[in-house]
Amino acid sequence: MSKSITINAEDILDQVKLSLKTYDIVEAIITRQVIANAVAKAGIKIETEELQEMADKYRLMHQLHSAEDTHAWMKQNNLSLDDFEELVYNHALSTKLAVHLFGDKIEPYFYEHKLDYDGVVMHEVIFDNKDLALELFYAIGEGEMSFYDVAHQYIEDKELRRKGGYRGILYRQDLKPEISAAIFAAKPPQVIKPIVTAKGVHLIFVEEIIERQLDNWLRNKIATDLFNEWINRSLSQFKSVTNIEIVQITTQNAS
Known part of the structure; x- marks a missing residue:
């Protein structure tokens, strides 16, 4: 009823x-x-x-x-x-x-804030140990292993590991200032030297810098x-x- x-x-x-x-x-x-x-x-x-x-x-x-x-x-x-x-x-x-x-x-407004709209295609692995991150950074630089190898071996999250640490397209406001400064000074494709933040030690592969157009x-x-x-x-x-x-x-x- x-x-x-x-x-x-x-x-x-x-x-x-x-x-x-x-x-x-x-x-x-x-x-x-x-x-x-x-x-x-x-x-x-x-x-x-x-x-x-x-x-x-x-x-x-x-x-x-x-x-x-x-x-x-x-x-x-x-x-x-x-x-x-x-x-x-x-x-x-x-x-x-x-x-x-x-x-x-x-x-x-766009041209005044243009840098804020630039994006980066990046991959990232976060470590607790700075010495390990530096060791792997130099190993990649010397061709002993690839960034993908590092991501596959050291990322615990299964889905993120499968994507090789791929973070997608991020913008300056999405990143901590110390990370943003290093990333946008890079010359892609480039693995940049590990950066220490409160979250850990970031090993980052900068795949591409995207200069945003006013669409x-x-x-x-x-x-x-x-x-x-x-x-x-x-x-x-x-x-x-x-x-x-x-x-x-x-x-x-x-x-």
């Missing part, structure tokens, strides 16, 4: 409070207000074609590849068609505002980063000059 459960608005509000999510919700509401004020000040409008394009991108972002997928997702999130259109509309406003505020700042993906990332920084600054300013009062909300169920 199936049972039905009724959840009303007050139940949801209570759960928000009990989950300690009230501050997050309030901050999201303030963010919407900050964006709305900036949009109004800039006189930004969303045309029908732009809204449709953003709706297509929004569905792709959430992997909603068909009308059935979209309806199921809306039902799961308790959204009406009007709610979905408002989500897309707000997303379009934020995107257009970001372009308005930072469209001409993306390229200068569409990176343009969007920089615009998003700049926009998020602007949002955080605006939130701080907004909250510093605004009294925020959370009113106790109650609901009355219809009989």
Whole structure:
């Protein structure tokens, strides 16, 4: 025998409070207000074609590849068609505002921070013993063994050992400063002299240095980063000059 459960608005509000999510919700509401004020000040409008394009991108972002997928997702999130259109509309406003505020700042920002976007393809083995790491470094240099041999013999993690210590493509911000400095001074392909950190002794094979180009993906990332920084600054300013009062909300169920 199936049972039905009724959840009303007050139940949801209570759960928000009990989950300690009230501050997050309030901050999201303030963010919407900050964006709305900036949009109004800039006189930004969303045309029908732009809204449709953003709706297509929004569905792709959430992997909603068909009308059935979209309806199921809306039902799961308790959204009406009007709610979905408002989500897309707000997303379009934020995107257009970001372009308005930072469209001409993306390229200068990239060239100012270009080194931060350079990447490295690297392999790594971490030792506890510096003398052992140095011994193996010189052995590789003299051709007595390969870096792969070292990785296969000294890496305990099975999957990492199978990959020869491959760490993938990493960026400067992913690496400790002392490691980053040595890696980006290397001339690949090169095994660099062991580096001691709090984590251990790092023996690193620098396979390739990747100089990042300003493609569409990176343009969007920089615009998003700049926009998020602007949002955080605006939130701080907004909250510093605004009294925020959370009113106790109650609901009355219809009989």
